Amino acid sequence: MALKGNLRDFSFSQLLNLISLAKKTGTLEVHGLDKDALLSFKGGKLIYAQNSRADNGLGAILARTNKLTDKQYQVIKDRAENIGDKELGLMLINSNYVTQDEILVSLKQEFVSTANDLFTWAEGIFQFENNIKPSPDKISLLISLENIIIEGSRQLQEKERLEDEIPSLDMALRFTENPGTNIRNVNLSVKEWRVVSFINPKNAMRQIARTTKLTEFEFRRIVYSLIQAGLVEIIRPEGSKPSSPKVSTLPVESTDDQKSLVNRLITRIRSL
Amino acid sequence: MQTVKMVVTGPFSSGKTQFIQTVSEIDVVATERKISSESERIKETTTVAMDFGRITVDDDLVLYLFGTPGQKRFDFMWEILSEGMLGFVVMVDSSRPETFREARRILETFRAYAPTPYVVTANKQDLPDAWDPSDMRIALRLAPEVKLLPCVATDKESVKNSLLELLYSILERMDP
Numbered sequence: 225m226a227l228k229g230n231l232r233d234f235s236f237s238q239l240l241n242l243i244s245l246a247k248k249t250g251t252l253e254v255h256g257l258d259k260d261a262l263l264s265f266k267g268g269k270l271i272y273a274q275n276s277r278a279d280n281g282l283g284a285i286l287a288r289t290n291k292l293t294d295k296q297y298q299v300i301k302d303r304a305e306n307i308g309d310k311e312l313g314l315m316l317i318n319s320n321y322v323t324q325d326e327i328l329v330s331l332k333q334e335f336v337s338t339a340n341d342l343f344t345w346a347e348g349i350f351q352f353e354n355n356i357k358p359s360p361d362k363i364s365l366l367i368s369l370e371n372i373i374i375e376g377s378r379q380l381q382e383k384e385r386l387e388d389e390i391p392s393l394d395m396a397l398r399f400t401e402n403p404g405t406n407i408r409n410v411n412l413s414v415k416e417w418r419v420v421s422f423i424n425p426k427n428a429m430r431q432i433a434r435t436t437k438l439t440e441f442e443f444r445r446i447v448y449s450l451i452q453a454g455l456v457e458i459i460r461p462e463g464s465k466p467s468s469p470k471v472s473t474l475p476v477e478s479t480d481d482q483k484s485l486v487n488r489l490i491t492r493i494r495s496l
Numbered sequence: 497m498q499t500v501k502m503v504v505t506g507p508f509s510s511g512k513t514q515f516i517q518t519v520s521e522i523d524v525v526a527t528e529r530k531i532s533s534e535s536e537r538i539k540e541t542t543t544v545a546m547d548f549g550r551i552t553v554d555d556d557l558v559l560y561l562f563g564t565p566g567q568k569r570f571d572f573m574w575e576i577l578s579e580g581m582l583g584f585v586v587m588v589d590s591s592r593p594e595t596f597r598e599a600r601r602i603l604e605t606f607r608a609y610a611p612t613p614y615v616v617t618a619n620k621q622d623l624p625d626a627w628d629p630s631d632m633r634i635a636l637r638l639a640p641e642v643k644l645l646p647c648v649a650t651d652k653e654s655v656k657n658s659l660l661e662l663l664y665s666i667l668e669r670m671d672p
Contacts, residue, residue, distance in 0.1 A: 485500070
């Protein structure tokens with residue numbers, strides 16, 4: 225019988241725990257709101273993973289992990305499109321592009337990353353089919369789930385903490401007016417610089433995350449570190465502030481009437 | 497009859513119910529329940545929906561004070577309560593630095609809900625372990641223009657001062 229449900233009710237860590245303890249063999253498909261993922265297991269261990277967000281071919285994975293240059297990847301894509309991963313792997317090893325170890329490390333990194341991402345999905349329809357194996361042209365590994373569960377749970381806790389610190393990405397960022405700090409003297413990664421270059425009271429954080437092609441988790445992590453370093457602060461985006469709170473908050477229309485109403489409140493509270 | 501409302505928010509046990517009780521002319525309509533979570537059992541009861549206080553200004557105007565539930569699992573109520581508010585007060589227990597991060601989260605959430613003026617109160621300043629407001633400003637990462645007011649929620653003058661400062665901020669916002 226297939227194992228079906230929603231991550232909203234049965235979390236991914238619970239699901240992995242079940243697969244690990246029951247030493248299940250089969251394939252888990254998860255359909256999220258805007259992305260899908262597929263993971264295969266053998267005897268309770270992860271053997272393969274792919275997601276709908278990226279090219280899951282071996283060439284693309286090796287390019288993402290910097291084992292192939294973009295040019296080499298493009299050549300492979302053009303000339304070896306119909307070659308399976310196993311055959312392509314052998315060709316790359318024989319032609320001394322990469323070693324077997326490099327392929328295995330890159331694949332492990334990719335599979336674990338796909339699994340880790342699933343910990344952050346708040347919901348998604350999942351279905352586990354027993355004994356369904358990955359396509360025979362795919363390279364399988366054998367990765368224990370314990371470390372993935374521990375690392376994923378750690379990331380989930382970090383995600384929740386970041387959401388506590390930065391609850392809404394509809395707010396904007398601005399540089400703090402701290403005369404002792406010069407952002408040019410701070411060591412930032414390439415991703416952090418990309419975010420910094422878009423910091424402007426007019427840009428909502430969600431827009432920056434989208435423009436810089438970062439996941440919300442990655443983006444929050446960067447913003448959190450910039451806030452902690454005292455370099456930026458959260459503000460309401462420029463242009464979204466109404467000229468006065470009269471429309472939704474005060475029962476009178478004109479500014480004079482509103483001021484009069486607030487002054488009546490002040491007089492009353494002073495007299496308490 | 498015209499009515500306006502202000503929201504009093506803050507972490508669990510920051511003194512929201514007491515703040516409203518101190519100035520409300522009616523007994524606060526409190527929706528308190530015994531606390532079920534061991535980790536939050538530093539007092540016997542907590543607000544689960546909202547506290548509700550009233551100050552009649554004159555024949556034609558009433559100010560309502562709404563206190564939000566402090567426990568995190570009731571935060572779905574916040575957005576409902578913040579709708580149409582004139583401004584809000586974020587209460588922080590000065591003697592419990594472990595709640596400062598939660599106070600920041602609440603402040604950011606309310607700022608995202610509505611662009612209305614707000615003040616932050618450093619409550620329980622009468623306790624021996626209370627942090628100095630200037631240290632709290634740094635810990636809470638409040639910008640210099642945000643009003644952080646020392647407060648003792650059991651003291652009427654102190655509560656009045658917090659509400660007045662919020663009303664002054666509302667008046668300032670009306671000036672172009």
